[in-house]
Amino acid sequence: MKHIPYRLLSITCLLLMLSLYCRGSNNRPPQIIDSKLPIADPYVLYHSGKYYAYGTRIDGFEVYISEDLKHWKRSKNLALSPQDSWGTRWFWAPEVYYVASQKKFYMFYSVDEHICVASSSSPEGPFIQDEKKPIIAKEKGIDTSLFIDDDGTPYLFYVRFTDGNVIWMAEMNKDLQSIKTETLTKCISATEPWEKKQATVAEGPSILKRGNTYYLIYSANHFESQDYAVGYATASSPKGPWKKYKGNPILRRDHPSASGLVGTGHGAPFISADGGYKYIYHAHASTSSVGPRTSYINDMAISSDGAISIVGDPIRPVVVK
Template sequence: MSMNVLKKIFLSVLCTVAVSVAAWGEELVSAVLPIADPYVLFYEDTYYAYGTSRADGFEVYSSKDLKSWKRSSRLALSKEDSYGDKWFWAPEVYYVAKEKKFYMYYSVEEHVCVATSDSPFGPFVQDEKKPIREEKGIDTSVFFDEDGKAYLYFVRFTNGNVIWCAELKDNLKEIKEETLTQCIEAAEPWELVFGKVAEGPSVVKQDGLYYMFYSANDFRSQDYAVGYATSDSPFGPWKKSRKNPLLHKVEELVGTGHGAPFLDRTGRYRYVFHAHKSRTEVNQRNSYIIDMSLTGEDRVSIGGGLIRPEVVK
């Protein structure tokens, strides 16, 4: 085949790609979704993704299909609207219908905080620029129970990284200190490969049973992984599954963890998580989405249908 023919074929392919991109009105910005400690909110037929990525606040991405994501031109939360000015980690956002507001729980300077907004895009603002607790803590997550009570799960540095729970007051910005209860501590062999770390909690409830998903090992470890435990109460005691770890090294991905379950528009569970940049580099960690099945205490699985999100504009 002559060089001229090859050139014509190459130009034809380029034109086809250009027309396709123009037709969809989207241009590829990044082949990865560059956030760690990810969380996905589904609200009014749109998905919103939040995560750890910047030193001065949190970005927000939106998507209709979980594959193509668009980054908002403004931060969802900036340090000017928050307590603290560094180490912005692990945001999670919930829509509270009775307040008609969005609540973002996150940590900054190793203190747990909450900010609110009228939009999932933000800006999220703290009414009072102070943490929920004076004691250090990270990795906040909230579970809203059927009786209207809400529970804050977060990590305290009590013996390594340990997951604790407390009931939130009605204002959703303070906890009832007398309810503070330890939930999950790293103790199993798979949890102790690198450090004494249990973190990144998320709780869901099905058929009266509470499921907590959490990550173990230092996030820098290639053996960072996800396990789960069950309980009849939001406070525990929590029974760790014999199937753990539930998510550990997917395809070529390592350092897989600190994710969160969510329901897609069909009502099916998915799990969003981050992984190392590569097998030789930890950061920038990137996020992925995978299928999740929750059909009983011993019938929980994460796997299959891996989505590799990309950023478009």
């Protein structure tokens, strides 16, 4: 073997290292362009190995996409553009569901304090209202949440302004465009001291079912309050009657799982890739400023006796390039 001059060996090694670096550049940490997930009233859909997050921020709705819940990329296109929807202002609290029987994605949301639904063939959108009108034309409402029971019956939970913000439920027609008004039933109102520290508000409903028990997870208090918090109630039917959990609230600024965050609330549970539940919610910008609100994710557990808890340190999502 011939002797290789030291200088030539050094140059060769340098070129080799540079080559490996370039080929491995895709493995470098992603470039963070926003240190927080900048949405309020957040919702996560897990579909085909990816997470899709939607929330309140602008006119219309963005969609953020992730594979690990920590790093999120903002889609270059809006999930829903104002021109594809009835209403022109106050686009709030979108939730997206995949309805396998129809092979469609449905986005339920509120705009101009009316509840609406739009559909798409993709979780990224574009979501479009086939007919630009609210679900209920003659009454204001916000914070929609769809629940389809095991027998295929769809129910819509949402907030009506009846003596404060009150959560109501109605059975939907099969087209998911309208409700059966004769089935309207009151579910939850703000009655407990922790729910009324700043306003008479119960809002942000989410429904899940475990066994024969239905859970209605909700937020209470004014969203501008640092004591905005999360509780839940249970029932043996989506029509109620609902019994509030005696250990409410399950998430608030004084709970360890909040990790110093304030104004924690208006979130939604979702099932992650490992089959476990997680809960996404928003919090205030700081102890001195409500906005801009941003989103966080905690584990959510259901004990053997059926009690829900929000546990662990929050994931603090970032937006990457």
